[in-house]
Amino acid sequence: MPSFLTHRARVHDAGLPLHRRHSALRTCLTVFAPYGLRATYHHLTLSAAIPRRLEADPDALVRAAEELHEARELWLVRADQYAEQRRAEKHAGRRAVPNPRPWWLRNWWESPDRAWFEDPSRHPSLCLSEYVRRQNAILDGTEPPGCPACGDEGPPVLRSTGHGGVELCRGCAWLLTPCPCGQLHRFVPETPFNWNEIWQRAHMSDDGRPNSLWPAR
Numbered sequence: 001m002p003s004f005l006t007h008r009a010r011v012h013d014a015g016l017p018l019h020r021r022h023s024a025l026r027t028c029l030t031v032f033a034p035y036g037l038r039a040t041y042h043h044l045t046l047s048a049a050i051p052r053r054l055e056a057d058p059d060a061l062v063r064a065a066e067e068l069h070e071a072r073e074l075w076l077v078r079a080d081q082y083a084e085q086r087r088a089e090k091h092a093g094r095r096a097v098p099n100p101r102p103w104w105l106r107n108w109w110e111s112p113d114r115a116w117f118e119d120p121s122r123h124p125s126l127c128l129s130e131y132v133r134r135q136n137a138i139l140d141g142t143e144p145p146g147c148p149a150c151g152d153e154g155p156p157v158l159r160s161t162g163h164g165g166v167e168l169c170r171g172c173a174w175l176l177t178p179c180p181c182g183q184l185h186r187f188v189p190e191t192p193f194n195w196n197e198i199w200q201r202a203h204m205s206d207d208g209r210p211n212s213l214w215p216a217r
């Protein structure tokens with residue numbers, strides 16, 4: 001398991017070539033990515049304004065690594081508490097994992113955030129530590145208003161599954177109401193995407209703003 005802090009330090013290391021610092025950021029994302037690796041990367045390109053050409057603003061990589069680091073610190077505290085609680089439960093003879101599972105132990109294919117894995121541009125616009133705080137609060141039993149993931153209180157988007165329908169958050173495509181058939185269906189992106197283009201930040205300009213010419217369709 002790569003060490004998050006080692007790779008975070010590489011992102012910061014101005015003596016390294018930019019492509020190495022960029023790939024260190026990716027390694028950090030393999031360790032911790034609250035929206036999933038691709039969607040978290042996409043989020044960070046926007047929130048940290050990572051330009052298409054890294055040379056245009058090398059500090060953007062540091063901003064991205066720090067947003068991720070801050071969220072991870074919050075998560076670590078909660079994950080430690082959870083591990084402690086599970087140890088006590090097991091000790092008391094309760095071995096089964098309580099439902100719902102904590103947000104970081106969900107499988108993406110059975111999770112309401114599945115869309116973020118199938119379309120990296122769909123994810124909450126919350127900064128990562130705000131998202132982690134919100135998920136931790138839900139785990140502790142609070143029920144914040146709006147979409148559980150992003151807080152959007154607007155009407156859901158209805159999507160047909162052919163034999164029924166699902167309701168998705170209009171903000172982040174979180175699954176608010178599953179299909180009546182009980183199956184969990186794939187989320188098909190409205191605009192087909194090419195991950196390599198996203199990774200190379202084709203969706204960003206050199207000034208760190210979204211590229212209005214992309215996707216070129």
Ligand SMILES: [Zn+2]
Pocket residue numbers: 124147148149150151152169170171172173174
């Ligand atoms: Zn949402």
Ligand SMILES: [Zn+2]
Pocket residue numbers: 161163164179180181182183185
């Ligand atoms: Zn169905």
